Amino acid sequence: MKKRIDSLLPEALIIQDQLIEWRRHFHQHPETGLEVAETASYIRKILKNLDIPILENTPGHTVIGMLKGLDSQNPLGLRADMDALEIPENTGLPYASLRENTMHACGHDAHMAMLLGAAVLLAQWGGDLPQDTYFIFQPGEEDPGGALPIMNSGVLKPLKGIFGIHMDPIQPCGTGGINSDKAMASTDCFHIELTGIGGHAALPHQSVDPIAIAAQVINSLQFIVSRLLDPVEPAVLTLGSIKGGYRPNVIPDSVSISGTFRTFSESIRKQIQEEIRKTLEMYCTRYGATFSLDIIPGYPPVINTPEMCDFVLETSAYAGTALEIRELEKPRMAGEDFSYYLQEIPGAFYWLGCRNEETLCSFPLHHSRFNLDENALPLGTAMHCLCALNFPRALTRLAVSHE
Template structure:
């Protein structure tokens, strides 16, 4: 006769299970009250209040609306290492169409990237680790970052000293194409760089029925868009990953007039610093070269985004 060995209950899992209702409630509250980059006043206030209630050393107003909370472990030496746990807090300028009880109460603003979840998870981790302070052989610094979306709140937080004394960092990101309960872990780069660029194509306006007297910036723009994709299909190794997408095109005021300019906006993503630099250089060369060859010109502007991380 076989017997199944008895397993002792996992106290950590029990603690986590106990916190789940509060974690869900916090996430939904933050979801209802989204705040854009550097406007996270309510969110940062909630974060600071919770961290102070746990007994952490709290700094507010870091990089305007960022919050830092330090949990000192009691089982380590004076030179114990410090691990940072980072979460972002800002929402996106998007109108929420989801029909849920906790949908955004602010028109034109929504937590569409999961930062409400990131903040709630980090607060739950702070709660759990605080209860185990006596067991910690090192320190844990909680970093609640503002302005992750586009503007880039990480750099001003670093400049404000948020990373001082930190030996390592843990970050996470919710992802909707994983099934619930699945966790993906890897070393190295997880997210690509995220750069925005704008191409302003200059031509010569004229009548649509007499194109020979004009330089059509729309036709130039079409050639640029098509050729930019060859930077991926013909200049990027199949073993590398990169993306160039043109998201907006604005040109013209009437159906029978060739306009003076066409403005394109897009994004470029790359997984290494070297490939990112190459793509930026080649986008300049392709856009400017094609425009010049076709009798026009092109101004290329890059808005420096986040590096691969």
């Protein structure tokens, strides 16, 4: 078996042109949110051509193919997300998005292509796969999230492990990174409406100025992380929007403020919410305004299973010198709904470098000029396959750690 496993990267390189064709098709035909009907249909057709059974009773446009293996008691899941972003594309690529203001600016087109590639290669193993393997194509990662409905459906209840790859324009192609515990943060958002009493700019004493109050609130909100939280706890609070006013000589009736806060701790999440409310109560009471506060819960933090991370690092060695995955020192404050899988299933979510400055593949995720080095595609395909074929090792690691 080791000889065949060692041949997986060469086999992935053989189908690189097909991986690129798939990725560019997805890139040209992006769909957003949970409404990814065309994308799902395209994937279903490929899986059917590979004679890979597709699970029924999955939510919405979720597509899950499943290959039977020698062990049906310890199945594995491999996940790719399907949705794009509402961003106008400015790459100038010949395969640029054909849909106005919609773009695969987060690498999900590559995620789908790599998982389809893994399905192609693993299907060749027939019943010799070590275990049943699920190929999970998930709609709506960006927001609203598609992972939670999948988990609530119970279709993944049998899984004993799950892995996901995300493209990373920070790391060069041929490298990758993984966090052994905290990987990505929670993603809560909030919206504040401050209401005062409008009036003439020359008579501020006859008004309750929500703009002046908003300035005080904004300054104080920045003190929550810097002065009220434990400094060794990672946390971010960012204000992304402030709206109010009509003319330079008019005090408006209201001002709206929106923002997000990120952390890895449930207690810190609650503390930040409480401190935002206390800040609003203090200033509104002092100056005679009122407020409404809407907290929009986001994804929980992505917390990897340490044993599964060790397994990914060990498994990447089968790719030889073509791929160097290392343990990352710091988590990232972005979010991912892969967190819902990891709350119930041991697994790991890791990064695959796709940066190449010579070909202008160096713009960050969610940028209108984001592009990726397509030489990363066979590397990701090979890693999916290697994790599937070596998965019994991961289960052994997990069992030993729990003894």
